Amino acid sequence: MFEDIPVDVSPMHEGERIRAANMFVELAGPKSMGAELIQVADDVEDGDLQVVGPELSDMTEGEIYPLGISVKIQGEKLEKELEGVIERRIHELSNYVKGFMHLNQRDQIWCRVSKEAKEAGFKLVDFARALSILLKEDFPLIEKISVTIFTDESEVESFLETAKAAYDYRDSRARELSDEDVDVFYGCTMCQSFAPSHVCVVTPDRTALCGAINWFDCRAAAKMDPEGPIFEIEKGDVLDSTKGEYSNVNTIVAEKSQGETDRVFLHSLFEYPHTSCGCFEAVAFYIPELDGIGIVSRDFRGETPLGIPFSTMAGQCSGGKQVEGFVGLSLEYMRSPKFLQADGAYERIIWLPKEIKESVKEYIPGELYDKIPTEEEAESIKDIKKFLRVNEHPIRERLKQSKESIETEVEPDSDISQLEEDYEIEDNDAPVAYLPQMSVPGSDGVRIILKNAKVYAEKVIIKKEQK
Amino acid sequence: MIIAVSGKGGTGKTLVSSLLIKSLIDKDMDILAIDADPDSNLPEALGIEVDRTVGDIREELKKDTAEGNIPPEVNKWDILDYKIMESIIETPEFDLLVMGRPEGSGCYCAVNNILRKIIERLSSNYDIIVIDTEAGLEHLSRRTTQNVDLMLVVTDPSKRGILTAQRIEELSEDLEITFKKQYLILNRVKTGNEDELLEEVNKIGLEIVGIIHEDELIESYDREGTPLINLPDDSQAFTSILKITEVLKEI
Numbered sequence: 078m079f080e081d082i083p084v085d086v087s088p089m090h091e092g093e094r095i096r097a098a099n100m101f102v103e104l105a106g107p108k109s110m111g112a113e114l115i116q117v118a119d120d121v122e123d124g125d126l127q128v129v130g131p132e133l134s135d136m137t138e139g140e141i142y143p144l145g146i147s148v149k150i151q152g153e154k155l156e157k158e159l160e161g162v163i164e165r166r167i168h169e170l171s172n173y174v175k176g177f178m179h180l181n182q183r184d185q186i187w188c189r190v191s192k193e194a195k196e197a198g199f200k201l202v203d204f205a206r207a208l209s210i211l212l213k214e215d216f217p218l219i220e221k222i223s224v225t226i227f228t229d230e231s232e233v234e235s236f237l238e239t240a241k242a243a244y245d246y247r248d249s250r251a252r253e254l255s256d257e258d259v260d261v262f263y264g265c266t267m268c269q270s271f272a273p274s275h276v277c278v279v280t281p282d283r284t285a286l287c288g289a290i291n292w293f294d295c296r297a298a299a300k301m302d303p304e305g306p307i308f309e310i311e312k313g314d315v316l317d318s319t320k321g322e323y324s325n326v327n328t329i330v331a332e333k334s335q336g337e338t339d340r341v342f343l344h345s346l347f348e349y350p351h352t353s354c355g356c357f358e359a360v361a362f363y364i365p366e367l368d369g370i371g372i373v374s375r376d377f378r379g380e381t382p383l384g385i386p387f388s389t390m391a392g393q394c395s396g397g398k399q400v401e402g403f404v405g406l407s408l409e410y411m412r413s414p415k416f417l418q419a420d421g422a423y424e425r426i427i428w429l430p431k432e433i434k435e436s437v438k439e440y441i442p443g444e445l446y447d448k449i450p451t452e453e454e455a456e457s458i459k460d461i462k463k464f465l466r467v468n469e470h471p472i473r474e475r476l477k478q479s480k481e482s483i484e485t486e487v488e489p490d491s492d493i494s495q496l497e498e499d500y501e502i503e504d505n506d507a508p509v510a511y512l513p514q515m516s517v518p519g520s521d522g523v524r525i526i527l528k529n530a531k532v533y534a535e536k537v538i539i540k541k542e543q544k
Numbered sequence: 545m546i547i548a549v550s551g552k553g554g555t556g557k558t559l560v561s562s563l564l565i566k567s568l569i570d571k572d573m574d575i576l577a578i579d580a581d582p583d584s585n586l587p588e589a590l591g592i593e594v595d596r597t598v599g600d601i602r603e604e605l606k607k608d609t610a611e612g613n614i615p616p617e618v619n620k621w622d623i624l625d626y627k628i629m630e631s632i633i634e635t636p637e638f639d640l641l642v643m644g645r646p647e648g649s650g651c652y653c654a655v656n657n658i659l660r661k662i663i664e665r666l667s668s669n670y671d672i673i674v675i676d677t678e679a680g681l682e683h684l685s686r687r688t689t690q691n692v693d694l695m696l697v698v699t700d701p702s703k704r705g706i707l708t709a710q711r712i713e714e715l716s717e718d719l720e721i722t723f724k725k726q727y728l729i730l731n732r733v734k735t736g737n738e739d740e741l742l743e744e745v746n747k748i749g750l751e752i753v754g755i756i757h758e759d760e761l762i763e764s765y766d767r768e769g770t771p772l773i774n775l776p777d778d779s780q781a782f783t784s785i786l787k788i789t790e791v792l793k794e795i
Contacts, residue, residue, distance in 0.1 A: 097634035289654035
């Protein structure tokens with residue numbers, strides 16, 4: 078099949094790197110420009126291979142040239158949506174060609190041709206031929222294929238424009254990709270070395286807590302390293318689309334957490350919130366007095382309105398524990414359209430550090446933005462309450478609507494009571510909390526679980542532990 | 545073949561690593577030097593300036609991710625792959641990869657896991673890899689040196705240096721990390737008291753493959769910041785390293 082090509086073409090050359098010392102020329106890469114693009118078209122001339130600009134034989138050893146790889150495909154069942162998926166294969170398939178290095182994708186490609194390949198008579202048109210054969214073999218949907226390689230600077234420049242417009246279009250589509258659009262989520266157990274029962278569930282609407290990997294990264298990782306810590310989860314039946322509960326997610330989480338956790342709500346911090354490893358970029362925490370949610374990130378140095386810093390809070394809800402009222406999350410998740418959707422999303426947020434607030438500004442509903450206090454406006458729950466009242470935060474409606482007038486009094490563990498001074502909640506006009514089940518996180522301290530409890534108190538006093 | 549150079553900080557790992565690279569240079573072989581010591585100066589010893597390390601790349605990616613700058617369809621494997629390749633310093637004789645600063649706060653599990661795979665793949669393209677490891681024992685417990693073929697443990701005559709060398713030997717045994725060969729190199733040895741020293745280090749139970757004597761020239765190179773790789777071919781330090789290269793050929 079590859080007999081016309083003067084170098085070997087085989088998967089065994091995947092991962093091949095060509096050192097500067099061994100290379101004939103470099104194409105695209107950090108010191109030049111380049112792009113690759115696959116487009117579904119209607120008038121593809123099958124087998125048409127072109128090189129526009131200098132061929133390898135016209136190039137000077139050691140030089141760097143721009144590169145454009147334009148692939149047009151046609152097939153009865155080929156849809157435009159598949160372009161990105163097929164394009165992703167260019168990287169792997171190009172590396173089958175011995176003496177041809179290919180890195181990355183889109184307008185960030187970087188290629189090199191080895192001296193050895195050049196000496197064997199290898200040409201860019203051979204690369205185009207290999208690519209066309211390999212792509213057709215990999216995707217039987219492709220009935221016709223043509224490949225054009227650009228090395229002429231102005232041609233590459235204009236090709237780059239076309240390509241960038243195509244990427245932008247695809248990205249806007251990808252940003253719209255939601256949990257409903259896919260059948261497979263991913264699980265990650267990379268953090269089990271220190272949080273042995275933690276399983277991260279990564280979906281299009283929910284990046285991993287560490288913020289490091291999203292659904293697309295997981296898809297790549299599961300493929301690159303099938304035996305690795307990232308694996309597919311067929312999502313199964315939708316049990317609750319708002320809370321984000323899926324039958325098979327529950328099953329797999331139970332299996333991978335050694336039975337520790339058997340129900341997970343992906344988009345809520347109540348009842349069965351997602352467990353937290355210890356890596357999370359931020360923690361969302363319930364503020365029962367105001368029935369709202371606060372968020373604090375790892376980079377926030379001060380104390381939260383609960384009177385404890387991020388580190389203490391992180392200690393209470395990490396380690397793979399499911400702690401109702403606390404959930405670790407990534408900053409990217411705050412840009413998700415499903416961000417804590419079961420709990421009221423941004424309408425329920427009543428405190429967050431200024432830095433985060435600014436970084437997610439465009440995702441906070443405009444009318445809410447000025448109604449959410451940061452550390453500059455509120456340092457205590459009392460401050461928050463005042464700020465919410467003055468600025469008419471919608472959470473107040475929620476408080477009013479709640480008919481139950483219940484307050485909970487809990488004996489906190491020593492960590493939570495690290496208050497600088499005694500803290501009093503004087504108002505008894507609002508129900509503090511009503512939850513069918515509520516637990517207080519504790520590391521060394523006591524864990525109290527109240528089930529369907531009603532606890533009335535005129536005054537709640539939390540004191541610093543006397544040691 | 546993967547060669548790692550380990551030992552207590554300041555005993556001469558970088559001297560050994562740089563001279564080893566000098567002795568291995570051969571136009572038919574692809575050599576990769578990896579500086580895995582966040583506090584090391586292998587690049588300076590090799591006469592190379594570094595502007596971006598793996599540590600920097602890790603931070604850049606973290607920042608780009610947090611700020612939402614990465615296109616949704618582009619995956620981080622490819623980005624890291626590219627950036628690692630970009631950070632490699634390529635010379636006609638050898639390539640150099642610098643690991644750089646340790647992690648900041650936050651979670652690096654995912655990134656480190658990806659980086660490990662990428663560097664493993666990258667390494668498979670070279671004939672010889674020389675790793676200047678981080679000082680101490682952590683490279684063993686973190687198993688970053690578990691695929692190493694040849695472990696060279698460097699010590700000077702100091703009690704602490706010898707103790708670390710001994711611990712490296714013991715820990716690799718405890719962790720069942722089996723190198724094809726493990727040797728000891730003595731550095732900064734004063735002429736005259738070799739016998740006493742040899743008696744001491746023989747207790748470690750590692751075969752000594754090289755002895756580098758105290759050398760005024762090395763000291764002046766260190767003082768003036770002259771790359772150690774430029775030490776003359778007939779210097780005692782270099783000739784003793786050349787002998788090690790001979791031993792390597794037998795592995």
